[in-house]
Amino acid sequence: MASINFEQLKERSLEIRKRYHELELSHHGSEWTIEEDALAFLTDAGLIGRNVMSQQGRWPKGNTEQELKHKLGESIWWLTVLAERMNIDIEKATEDFLTSTENLLGK
Secondary structure (H helix, E strand, O other): OOOOOOHHHHHHHHHHOOOOHHHHHHOOOOOOOOHHHHHHHHHHHHHHHHHHHHOOOOOOOOOOOOOOOOOHHHHHHHHHHHHHHHHHHHHHHHHHHHHHHHHHHHO
């Protein structure tokens, strides 16, 4: 199984986002704003919730395993893109969160 580090995640995520910006320009004449990116992320997060319910037999949707995996990965991508667009170091933000939560819970 291949692994990815934060730097690769950022580089690949931003390259994909750049390609989507090109599509947005050609289809709509402008790139999505940060707010539109955040809304797209929230939409995908909602779909994760529905797919989890389906996977757990609590929503009648059928086999959602592939879609759930895709949306989980896509959500990490969106968070990476959003952090970069807002000049937040996602690696540091994640490390700070993990450290403060571990300290709060008594590591």
